[in-house]
Amino acid sequence: MAPPRLAIDLPDSWKVQHGQIIPEEEFPDEELDSWPKRYLIRLLAMLLVAGGLYYSQEGLVVLIVLFIAVVPFEKLFPRHKGQRIRRPELGTDIGYAIATPLMGVAATVVVVIIGVLSFAWVPGLLIRPLVAKIPIEIAPYVGFLLFDFAVYWTHRFYHEIDFLWKFHAIHHSTETLDWVSGFRGHPFDGTLLAPAFFFLIAAGFTAELTGIFVVLQILLGLFLHANVRWKLKPLHRLFITPEFHHWHHTNEEDAIWTNYSTFLPIWDMIFGTYFMPKNRRPAVYGCGEDIPKGIIKQLKWPMPKLINPFWVIRHPLKSIANCWRFTKKLLKAMKGSAFRPRGSKPGFRKGVAPNPELFHDNEIESL
Secondary structure, three states: OOOOOOOOOOOOOEEEEOOEEEEHHHOOOHHHOOHHHHHHHHHHHHHHHHHHHHHOOHHHHHHHHHHHHHHHHHHHOEOOOOOOOOOOOHHHHHHHHHHHHHHHHHHHHHHHHHHHHOOOHHHHHHHHHHHHOOOOOOHHHHHHHHHHHHHHHHHHHHHHOHHHHHHHHHHHOOOOOOOOHHHOOOHHHHHHHHHHHHHHHHHOOOHHHHHHHHHHHHHHHHHHOOOEOOOOHHHOOOOOOHHHHHHHHEOOHHHOOOOOOOOOOHHHHHHOOOOOOOOOOOOOEOOOOOOOOOHHHHHHOOOOOOOOHHHHHHOHHHHHHHHHHHHHHHHHHHHHHHOOOOOOOOOOOOOOOOOHHHOOHHHHHOO
16 A cells, blocks of 8 residues: 655745755745746747647637537536636646647657657568458458557557656646646657557558547547546446546556556556556546646756757767667667566656555665
């Protein structure tokens, strides 16, 4: 059992960071930013949202449809009864929803790069002769299973490899799951689906079929974040449910690094990452990272250590060498995630205390 959490009332002038209580004047909070910087960030956020709305009204339309279709159920059958529709950071998530089409354009190049560097197309080419022999009537079902299998592993890597996690952590930074929280995500986090897409294309499946799977995954993901109390217990081992995905988003220590599947939970059951306790439900959400509030700061947060693009242009050969070294490190990290012992954990996330019952002795000693 995880140790109980202690609730301590602190003076307004004190805050907690990494388990230490410190005075507010020593806390590098966004409130202490200079006013020109604060207003510049707000202006950039407004321009991003306005640009997204000008470029495409698709995000706004989806937002309205979700509000009409999901919010009534959140009011009638709430999972967390005290959770309000107008909750903190609602504006941030709505901003993501409206700006998503525009940010998607910027992410397209990165999607292609990640798709190529992931080498997911290699096994796709290897199985292409087998795929060609599949009867056309069942090919979509086989493609669906292969897509789901590939996304399971990509999603797992985005949680268990630090560099990739920095981008995916933006999506997990919300501490409130509801009808709109599923929109929150760094545009480069959209590359999560890129390896699966390239894998299926290389295997011989059509881009149209693969695109349908991508759209279905995105739409289902929006539903899975809803604040509804339906447990749908009979479906737990057949299809992923809101209960399944809420456990994936919780910051409770024994549930972290679990429930990676995007359609079928069978992959989690096979590879030892399935988590669905019978006697409790997820109550605490978040990722334990010091992620700032606001869409502009969140977009910037994972990127300080990335290579300067002007340096890349000036030093193309060195850039290629660095890219190759990074690819080798990434593949090594992927291998470590894929072959870690069943039931073990890949590491400890900041702000989360480990449960000794879930870790090997040598892992505990390394803390």
